[in-house]
Amino acid sequence: MTAGGFLASLSDEEAAAFRSRAATRRFRRGQALMYEGQLGEEIMILLSGRVKVTFTTAEGKEVVLRFCGPGDLLGELSVLDELPRSSSVVALESAEALALAASDFRGLIASHPELSLRLLRSISRRFRDADRKRIEFAASQTLARVAARLAELAEAYGESTEDGIAIDLRISQEELAGWTASSREAVAKALHTLRELELVRTDRRRLTVTDLEGLRRQAV
Numbered sequence: 245m246t247a248g249g250f251l252a253s254l255s256d257e258e259a260a261a262f263r264s265r266a267a268t269r270r271f272r273r274g275q276a277l278m279y280e281g282q283l284g285e286e287i288m289i290l291l292s293g294r295v296k297v298t299f300t301t302a303e304g305k306e307v308v309l310r311f312c313g314p315g316d317l318l319g320e321l322s323v324l325d326e327l328p329r330s331s332s333v334v335a336l337e338s339a340e341a342l343a344l345a346a347s348d349f350r351g352l353i354a355s356h357p358e359l360s361l362r363l364l365r366s367i368s369r370r371f372r373d374a375d376r377k378r379i380e381f382a383a384s385q386t387l388a389r390v391a392a393r394l395a396e397l398a399e400a401y402g403e404s405t406e407d408g409i410a411i412d413l414r415i416s417q418e419e420l421a422g423w424t425a426s427s428r429e430a431v432a433k434a435l436h437t438l439r440e441l442e443l444v445r446t447d448r449r450r451l452t453v454t455d456l457e458g459l460r461r462q463a464v
Contacts, residue, residue: 249315251289253362261352266342277333284322284329287349290314293339294413299331308423317366323349336414381425389424390434392463398453408454
């Protein structure tokens with residue numbers, strides 16, 4: 245699996261400087277890389293595997309904020325603003341990450357000023373995506389929100405097959421519900437509709453998009 249994201253934006257010198265200061269950590273499926281409320285004492289760059297970033301409401305409901313893959317930067321906000329982490333990060337599969345202490349990360353930014361711009365761009369993209377989703381949640385029904393997220397997953401984690409685009413990410417209906425601000429029942433109904441429209445096919449938590457353009461039209 246090729247790393248992209250923040251790691252891919254670094255120059256060879258910056259990447260080498262980061263790796264020289266970082267420790268490699270390995271996580272099993274279901275293990276937390278970071279906890280909500282935890283002090284931001286380190287940041288991580290994911291090398292392999294996928295994770296979900298979640299927030300737990302006062303009622304105990306899990307809200308999925310986003311999914312991350314190889315190359316993505318994790319935990320930088322609490323390191324920068326020195327406030328407790330606002331979300332948890334949990335491995336969806338076996339994962340490996342580079343972990344760098346907060347003080348070393350700040351020192352790296354000070355010695356490589358271009359890193360500040362790369363960091364701002366990374367954060368800006370994430371905030372733009374969050375704003376887009378908030379607008380979408382206010383303006384769209386569950387079917388459109390589910391279609392939009394499945395199209396996003398197909399683009400980010402899709403693998404072309406004879407039957408369409410297989411989403412290579414283990415995601416449950418509960419997680420999809422948490423990501424689309426919907427109930428599990430509403431997500432199940434939306435998936436049923438999308439199957440009837442022959443836009444997706446589901447099989448044991450593996451989902452294949454059979455008509456990506458049609459799925460995007462449902463997301464509007």
